Amino acid sequence: MKNLFVLYTGGTIGMLQTAEGLAPAGGFEARMREQLDARGVALDWRFEELLPLIDSANMRQVNWLAMRDAIVTAVEAGCDGVLLLHGTDTLAYSAAALGFLLLGLPVPVVLTGAMLPAGSEGGDAWPNLLGAVEALRQGVAPGVHLYFNGQLLHGARASKLRSEAFDAFAELPRPREAKRAGNLPAGLDYRTPRQPVNLAVLPLFPGIEAGHVRGLLGSGVKGLILECYGSGTGPADDLALLEALREAHGRGVVLVATSQCPAGHVQAGVYAAGSQLMATGLVPAGGMTREAALGKLFALLGAGLAQEEVEHWFALDLCGEMAD
Template sequence: MKPRVLVLYTGGTIGMQPSDRGYVPIRGFGRLMKAHLQTRASHQLPEYELIELDALIDSANLVPSDWGRIGGRIVEQWDAYDGFVILHGTDTMAYTASALSFMLRGIDKPVIVTGSQIPLTETRNDALDNLVTALMLAGRAEISEVCIYFDGRLLRGNRSTKLKSAGFDAFDSPNHPWLGQVGIHIDLKRHLLLKPGRREFLLPAFAADAVSVAQIYPGISARVIESHLEPDNVRGLILQTYGVGNVPDNNPSLLRVLGRAVEQGKVILNISQCIQGKIDQGVYATGASLNPIGVIPGADLTLEAAFTKLHTLLGEGLNASRVRQAMSVSICGECTC
């Protein structure tokens, strides 16, 4: 019996068409998809059904509540299908894949997020191959996690980031090996795949401004950091610091602002500006200055995983202490902790 796959079309380049304002999402992607798949050996594909979000998203317009909309549709249909494909824009694809991994914990089915750099409506595109392969991967029972598939690479969703704006190989997972590679054959790295766990679906109450992000740069003032923390509804701050987690420790005002925010119950997470490597707040004195004031080292989290994990934990209603504990461990393979 063929596996049954649900395709959720959320918008994105894969389903866009040209307009006088540039590419825009279009409705009726299911008809377009069916017409293109009929030109392939479609009998080799899983059975699939497609549903569209009521309001399609250009992924540059995505907000945290959209993760709840997407995750909610998957949860509603979970028992009816063997796997899921989410068609999504590339700009914020890694954010959505990461968020879904924290919302769909312990799953025993594949959730494959994909899209394209060129729309399916164009004669030359990367959309069809990404779509076909994602469908096939969504029918593979040995995959039990949220992944991104793009241009021959199967990546853990919460380890992924977009590195290229124009190349077909737009996505990579710099701090984790690929879960699979697709060429002539589909080569899954089974020893790297997550095992099914205790299923826990979470649909948090995401607040758009609960988490802020600040990048450290030469000459940054305490006032800049304070501006990120001042609003009462900001409950978490992600610091993108130098190297292994370094900040200017000759700026006591900046450290005082951070320490005061922690005392007020705000969660501050330290991740690196570097694409590869992990945080170690004890290697240099500049990084060690963050330890006594309660800044959490973020290991090798991507920005996307750090942002969505913090959003999810805060959206669950956890207090600051429990959020700090959860940020320090791996929930679903998102970091090397």
């Protein structure tokens, strides 16, 4: 790597104390440059603040699209590596979404952040940032990655598991047995502009009612991620709930099924309860995480694909999210 692009979006890593508490702050380029110079890191790099800087709890699809645009512009201008600084609350969501928004990008993108602001005694901000830079210098494969606490993780497999510890992120041991996609059509690579999409995630729970599902599906959603029990089961004896899903699918809503289990894997046909649920039109997400399923559905629907096309590509592994 000879020409690094650093994109700073906000988050705890660059926050400063205000009267209302920690808040995103500008001026991080000078602080980063001081750290690199102090360690004698010889590197050509360019820094950009993605305004407005945000706490990642406020992350939205438009922010993903702005990140994608800034990264593509930098790559087309000649950068050969990207470091994206991001808050931790939605870091795994953004890593997954960018993995699908940047399919085919010829350079590596590494996201990192921190549990404590840069400058905190004993904090993790500089170790994470400098570790990510060193990983890029040594060589990282093209694609989207997440670096945290000394580990380089797959961007579409990582999840935040802890709210305070420095080892907050990990790749969950979910089975990955899907078929890999062949050559992607031009309309799905990193050059493809996207639009925001109305999406929803709904976990199943004992006592869920058809009215809950109908209310959500009636809100104009274009895609629904249904977080099922175990290997993809749900209340198959609730005919009204099944009919609500079937009707939504019939009018073009894309329905996908993930597992609520941390090491879960949706498999159609294992249980009768799961088979009846899948028969409503749900596409099994295999071992995908919630973050990956949401990012993938956004990238596919946001590209303007029809329901049948979205379902086809969703069921295939695109960047390592479903297959080893």
